[in-house]
Amino acid sequence: MSDTSQGFEAEQRPKRRSRFQATLVRDRKAQAGLLVLLLFVIGAVFAPLLAPFDPNEMTLEMMSGLTWTHPLGTDDLGRDLLSRILYGTRVSLFIGISTVGIALVIGIALGLVAGYFGGWIDLVIMRYIDLQWAFPNFIIAVYLVAVFGTGLLNVIVALSLAFVDDFARVARSMTLSLREEQYVDAARTLGFSKARTLFIHILPNAVAPIIVQATVSVSYAILGEASLSFLGLGVDAYTPTWGLILADGRGFITQAWWLGVFPGLAIMLVVLAINFVGDWLRDALDVRQAVTD
C-alpha cells in the first residue's frame, strides 16, 4: 500500500514541477511579477540598510523635488519619501501576509468542519458565512476597526475576519466534493479518526484552489490596509504606511506631485505583481473555479 502511494507520488511530483516550469517559461507577466515581488521583499527586509534616511527624520528641505539626495523628493515636513516608502513596504507586506494567514487558518477550519460534518453544524456555520459573504470585505473591515479601534493588531484582526468567508467557502466546496472520493471512503472504512481524515486526506487535495484564493487575497488585503490607513483608520499616525503617506501628502499634491504619485505607484506595482503571479498559479495548478471578490 505504502509502496504504491510512494510510487504514485514520485510519478506526480515531477509532473507538477514541470507544469509549474512550463507555464512560467511561457508567462512573461508572471516572470515580471515574481521579479517585482522579489525586489519589494528585499526592500522590506533590508529597509534599514537601503533607506538613505530615517523615515521620520525631518529636515529643512521641505517639499524638495527629485534630487540625488532625495531621489523621490521630500514631504511637507522634509522627510525623505524614498525612505518612507521603503519602510512602508514592511508594514504593507507584513499586514497583507499575516492577515491572509489568519483568515486562511480560521476560514479553512470552518469550511472543512462545515463540509465534512454537514447537518446542523454546516447550517449554522454557512448561514453566518453567507451573511458575511453578502457584504464587501472592505466595509466589514471598516466597521470592525470602528468597533475595535485603530492600531496594527486591530487592523490585522479586522482585515483577517473580513476575509474569513472567502476561505471558508472554498474549503467547504472542496470538502463537499472530496468527501465522496473513494480514498476518503477508504480512510473512513479503515477507521481513521475524523481529524486524520480531514487533515491528512482531504486538506492536501484541496490545496490548489486555496493557494490561488490566498494569493488573490494578499493583494486585496494590501489594498484594504492602504485604504484604511488612507482614511485615518490604519496602524497609527507615526508608522509610515503607503496609505498614510498618500493621506499626508494629499493636501500638497498641487505643489508636490511626487507626494501623490510614488506611494500609490508602490501599492499598484505590488498588487499588479501579485495579480500576475496569481493568474499564473491558477493556470499552473489548473484551478478552473473563478475566484472573485
Added chain:
Amino acid sequence: MASYMLRRFIGSIIVMWAVATLVFFMLRFVPGDPIAAMLADAGGPDEIEAMKRNLGLDRSLFVQYAIWFQNMLHGDLGNSIYGSRVAVTAVLAEAIPRTLSLSLLAFVIALAIALPAGILSATRRNTATDTTVSLLAFLGLSMPDFWLAILLIIVFAANLQWLPAIGYAPLSDGFWPWFSHLILPSIAIGTAFSAIIARMIRSSLLEVLKADYMRTARAKGLTPWMIMFGHALPNAMIPVITVIGIAFALLISGAVVVENVFAIKGLGRVLIEGILNRDYPVVQGAVLVVSAIFVFSNLIVDLLYGVIDPRIRLN
C-alpha cells in the same frame, strides 16, 4: 416566478434584520466598550447621566434592543452625538442621493468601457488589441481607487483645470454642475469594476462563440453585427450579470473611500467621519444604509437574472 421573488425578498429582509442585530450588539459587547468611550467624550457627570437616559442605557440590554429596533422601524435612528446633534436620518437623507448618484454614474461609465473592451478582446483574441485590453484590465484591478482619484485631481483639476477638484453640487443646481463634480470620482470608483466586467465579458463571449448555434447563425448568413448583438452577447451576458452583482461590492466600497478624497459628504464620508468622531449613532445608521443598498441591489440582480434566464425562473 412570484414565489421565487417572494422567497428572495424575505431572505433579504432576514439578512437586514441579522445585520441590524449584529450592528447593535457588537457595539455593546466588544472589549474597550465604545459606548463608554463615547460617554467619556460627552462631558461632565450630569451630561453623562442625561445621555445615558437619552440613549436608554439605564435599562436592560434586551429592552434597549427592542426600543432601538422599534425606533428603527419607525425611521428613527437617534441623534448624532457630535457637533450639532442633528437626527441621524437627516444626515443620511442628505448623504444617500450623493452616494447613489456617484455609484450609478460609476456603474454607467464602467459598463461603457467594459462592454466594447470585452467584445473587442474576445473577437480579436490573441491579437495586440486583446493583449492591450488584458494589460489595461490588470492595471485597473491593481490601482487603488483613492490613488487613481488623486492622479485624476492632479491632471484634470490642478493642471488642466477642466473639472472641479472637490465637492458636490445637487442636481437641482443644474445638470452640468452636478455632472462635472461627479465625473472624476466616478471614474476613480468605476475603473476596477470595469476591469472585472471586461475580463468576464471576454471569457464568457469566448465560450459562447464556440457554441453550435453560433455556427448555425453564421451558416444562415447573418451579418457579424447581428450574430454578436442578436445571439452571442445576450447569452454571454448571463454569467456576467452574476459577476456584476458580486462586483457591485466594489462600487460601494469604492464610494466609501473616494468620497473622502473628493470631500463629497455621501454615506462613505459620513461613515468615516462618524468613526473618527466616535459618533456611534451615525456609524450605526450609515452601516445599516450601506448594507441595505448592498443587499437590495443584490436582490435586484438576482431577480434580473431570473428574468433573463428562464432556467432560474422555472426552478
